[in-house]
Amino acid sequence: MPELVVVLAGGLSHERDVSLRSGRRVAQALRSRGLDVLESDVDSTLVPRLGETPDAVVFPVLHGEAGEDGALREVLALLGVPFVGSIGSASRVAFDKSIATTVVADAGLTVPTQVALPHEIFRELGAQALVAALGDQIGFPMMVKPSRGGSALGCSKVSTPAELPAAMVGAYAYGPVAVVESFVEGTEVTVAVVDRGHGPAALPAVEIRPDSGVYDYTARYTAGTTRFLCPAELPADVATRCADVALRVHEELGLRDLSRTDLIISGGEPVFLEVNVAPGMTETSAVPLASEAAGWSLGKMCADLVAVAAARGGRPAVVAPA
Secondary structure, three states: OOOEEEEEEOOOOOOHHHHHHHHHHHHHHHHHOOOOOEEEOOOHHHHHHHHHHEEEEEEEOOOOOOOOOOOOHHHHHOOOOOOOOOOOOHHHHEEEHHHHHHHHHOOOOOOOOEEEHHHHHHHHHOOHHHHHHHHHOOOOOOOEEEOOOOOOOOEEEOOOHHHHHHHHHHOOOOOOEEEEEEEEOOEEEEEEEEOOOOOOEEOOEEEEEEEEOOHHHHHHHOOOOOOEEEEOOOOOHHHHHHHHHHHHHHHOOOOOOOOEEEEEOOOEEEEEEEEOOOOOOHHHHHHHHHHHOOOOOHHHHHHHHHHHHHHHHHOOOOOOOO
C-alpha cells in the first residue's frame, strides 16, 4: 500500500460543496482501513505537495468541471502520480453528455433521442424557430440539461413549448452547450462498476424514488427526500440487463476503476442517461449503498481501489508522434 493517500475534493465547480462531503467520507473510510490520508483541495500547493511525497496515491473525488472533464487527471499522469479512476481522455468523453450518448448509441445500446445546441446557435437562430423544431423532432415532455455537468444542476423537465426557452436559459447558466432529449418515463436506477483488480464488476442496482417525483439537486443531497432501494426491486432478468449495460458503457468509453451509469427502465428495457467517473460518496449517494449491498464496506472498496492504483503506478502521458 502507498505511504499516503491524497483525497482531492472541493475545486471551483458548482458542485464544490458536494465534493467536499464526498471527500470527507472517502477519507474517513480509508482511515478506517488504517491508511494515512491527507485531504486536499486543488490549489497552487498541490503539485509541490505531491512532489514531496513520491509514494502517494491520489483519490480524486472532484465533481463537475476540472474534476471530471479529464484535465486534472491528465496533469496527474503528466506528473507520474498514480491515481484512482479513469484517464483524462476517457473522462473527457464520459463527462460530455452529447458525446458519451453518441458513443453509447453507436455501441448498440438504447439512448433517448437527443440534440445538442450551443448557446450561440440558440441565440442567433432564435428561440421561437428552435422551439418548434425541437417539439417536432423530440416531442413533449422533454429533458433539457447542460451537456457538461452533474448533480442535475441546470436540468429541467419541459412539458410544453412555453417552458422550453426558460429551461434552455437555465441549462446555459451551467455551460455553453445544452442537450435536449426525449423524456423517458420509467423506473430510475443507477449501477456502479468497480474494478478491484480482478476486472470490472457491476454492483447491485440502486433504485431511486424521489418524493418529489424528480431526482434533482435537492432530492440527491437532502437526507430523507429520496428513497433508495438496493438491490432495486426489479425482475432478475431486468437487473441482469442493467448490469450488462453498465459494464458495456464502462468498456465502450474506456473507463477505469470506478464508474456509475444512470439508467431509466422503460418497458423492461434499460435506457442510458449518463455516466459518472467521479460518483458521489456522500451519505445520500448510491455507490456507498451499493458497495455495502455487495458485501464490502466503503472503506474496503476504496482501499482496494487505492491498492490497484498503487500497483499500476504513475504512467506519464505520452503522445505518439504523428
